[in-house]
Amino acid sequence: MMRDAGRVGCVFALLGAVLVTACWAGVEKVASQSPSDVLVVNGSVRTAQGKGIGDAQISVFVDGKKLELEEARSSNQGTYQVEIRLPQGSLPGARVEMEVQRPSFKPSGAVPLGRIFEEQIDQAGNRVYLAHQSFRLERAVSPAFWIAAGVLLAVYGLIALEVMHRTLAALLGASVLLFVTYTAGTFYPGYAILSFEEAIRAIDMNVIFLLMAMMIIVGVLKRTGVFQWIAYKSFQVARGNVYVLAAVLMFVTAFTSAFLDNVTTMLLIIPVTVEVCVTLKINPVSLLLPEAFASNLGGTATLIGDPPNIMIGSYAKLSFMDFVANLTVICSICLAFSILYCLAWYRKEYAKAQVGDVGAMIQRLREEYQITDRKLLTQGGVILGTTILLFIIHGALHMEPSIAAMIGASVLLVVSRVNIVEMLEHEIEWPTLIFFMMLFVVVAGAEHTGLIQMIADWVKEVSGGSLVMAIVMILWVSAILSAIVDNIPFTATMLPIVAYLTGVIPGAEGGVLWWALALGACLGGNGTMIGASANVVTVGMAERAGYPISFMEYAKVAFLPMVVTIVLSMGWLLLVEI
Amino acid sequence: MGYKKIVCAVTGSEVSERAAREAAFLARESGASLIFLYAVDASFLQGMTVELRPEFAEKSLEHMGGHILERMEELAKKEGVRARGVLKRGRLMEVLRELALEEGADLLVLGREEPSFFEKVLFRDEVEDHVKELKKRTGVEVMLVK
Secondary structure (H helix, E strand, O other): OHHHHHHHHHHHHHHHHHHHHHHHHHHHHHHHOOOEEEEEEEEEEEEOOOOEOOOOEEEEEEOOEEOOOOOOEOOOOOEEEEEEEEEOOOOOOOOEEEEEEOOOEOOOOOEEOOOEEEEEEOOOOOEEEEEEOOEEEOEOOOHHHHHHHHHHHHHHHHHHOOOOOHHHHHHHHHHHHHHHHHOHHHHOHHHOOOOHHHHHHHOOHHHHHHHHHHHHHHHHHHHHOHHHHHHHHHHHHHOOOHHHHHHHHHHHHHHHHHHOOHHHHHHHHHHHHHHHHHHHOOOOHHHHHHHHHHHHHHHHOOOOOOHHHHHHHHHHOOOHHHHHHHHHHHHHHHHHHHHHHHHHHOHHHHHOOOOOOHHHHHHHHHHHOOOOOHHHHHHHHHHHHHHHHHHHHOOOOOOOHHHHHHHHHHHHHHHHOOOHHHHHHHOOOHHHHHHHHHHHHHHHHHHHOOHHHHHHHHHHHHHOOOHHHHHHHHHHHHHHHHHHOOHHHHHHHHHHHHHHHHHHOOOHHHOHHHHHHHHHHHHHHHHOOOOOHHHHHHHHHHHHOOOOOOHHHHHHHHHHHHHHHHHHHHHHHHHHHO | OOOOEEEEEOOOOHHHHHHHHHHHHHHHHHOOEEEEEEEEOOHHHOOOOOOOOHHHHHHHHHHHHHHHHHHHHHHHHHOOOOEEEEEEEOOHHHHHHHHHHHHOOOEEEEEOOOOOHHHHHHOOOHHHHHHHHHHHHHOOEEEEEO
16 A cells, blocks of 8 residues: 555656656747747638639748748638748848649649738737738649549449449449558659548538438338328329329329438339229329329429439538529429320320229228328328428528438437337438448549549530530530439539539529539439439339330330420520529 | 149239239149249349338338239139239249249249340340249249240
8 A cells, every 4th residue: 555655656756847847848948939020921722713722731931941830731711821930030031932732733833922011029029920822723634633533433334334332332432542542642642632531521411411311201201101191092082083193193293202202202102003003904104104203303393302402402502492492393394294295195095994983992092001100190290391391491590401301300200209220220221321421532532633623624615604505514414414324423523513613604603503403413314214213113113013114115205205304494494594 | 734733923914914814724724722922022222322221112012012912813713713822022033943942832833025026136035044944943844924
């Protein structure tokens, strides 16, 4: 015991001695600092297009000699401030130069400081000078550029050819970018693609949280049987009239898809539709394809309807009401056209319907498709309504939409007493969320190394700076590509391009190019059976029901109306939005 | 003829109905018991961006498959045969093989869509390969109904 007490005493004595020595050294140092000239330089580092460059290294030279500065780097917005101390009397006579370096950009070279202003003499007697210097860095095509471009293309290729799971493809791509940065990039700056911090910053958590929260809300709601009940109600409203039934089902599917995810909506509505069609003795495809079409149209109408819209809204800081104001009307017009088109296209099939005892059919459907949990439906309905209300006012509250969705999801979980672990395990599509996160990193790699800017410059050049041309290009390229490739990686790549074009093309400040992207990326998916997730589900389920749909058959029905909806959208954008 | 247990794989298609009718006819003629199988196969969801857990799609498919089996049982009943419906999760050929072995079936009946001209020209006929493989692995006779 005594020995322990002695040891503790020794340790405290030693610590005390160290502390006293350190303090004494500090006092000595302060005392030894004679007044000096302090130069504070601030400014910004930007791309040739005016976008701030973060993490640029700043060096200062005085009379040709490089000063040792502690980690002088630009902020994420590209601004910087450095403070240097020089012997008293050095300024303003000394020749002060600055140089900025950043991987993937050409070094600025030593730039002499312009005017240096004497500001004041501080309390310590230092003479403080101020100066301002901003830099515009030119892009350099470095090995990092080629690696990032190769990785982006490889991820696209792996996803398109389904060589591996798309989440794995994106994860691999993101990992390669970071690995190269922290191996070759450590020794050769030309290989530095993306730092870990930049990768983390690139992940749009607003998108991730919003998707996650909506998955929870849908996960709870689908337990109530409400989706199937809605399909049954559609049949009840139609009372055996197939034309009315088709129109009602398309409207209901579009409306539901505007607020809840398209795939879930389709998966739950399809079995009821097939059953109704078999009873009516018509080919279920004649109702399933119109439903899938309507689902994609409905999803385009709101911020939360489709993943590309969620990404666009978050990136461009567009509110739920912005989407409603700019997209809902045109989507409604497109839906009205689509209903008429589908009724005309399938008129012969609908004419075959053998409407027997409608009352008995309605009775059978009523018994089969009941609301399974009324209490849960009431809770879910009220909370979904409140969440939508929060979406409507989130812009006024300066609240990210994900916060509205998260509060809705968490309150719903508390109120409904649904098992949180079960929900997290079974209702949240973690691979999807990871895919989005990794995709953001891969696109950030292409953005940081200049590929995205190169594409944006090319688009600007081709459009000749004309807003009309830019709208037409973005809308049609998005539509055609979304019909054949996954619209999510495409939208992720287009976000910085459209942001740049919105800033540089006269008249685009109102955000019209974002609407062109949203309409193109979402509606384009209607063109082919692989263009949208809802189509893939519909085709897969139809095949399992014994009604296979070939690629050409799908395109024959859907491609023309897709083109018409894009033409209508183009008219809307050119006549109403600008 | 002289079958004891017949397993017929079904979907809701017309050719599948023809296969079910043929199977019911054979069951009646030989006094065999008849099982209809619906394969709950959600593999079409693989690779989708907005993914769904297969369980969710499988529930939806089971619901649909239940109706299809009811229809086929009804159809067999009209042929004078009492049939039993089985839902099994997995790819068709795999679950058909499993069920054939579990039930000790001596005839498997499948409907087969006639390939289009382009399909005949452009693609290799995989159905015949699958049937050969099924015969080899189960040792059970397989009948294709067109």
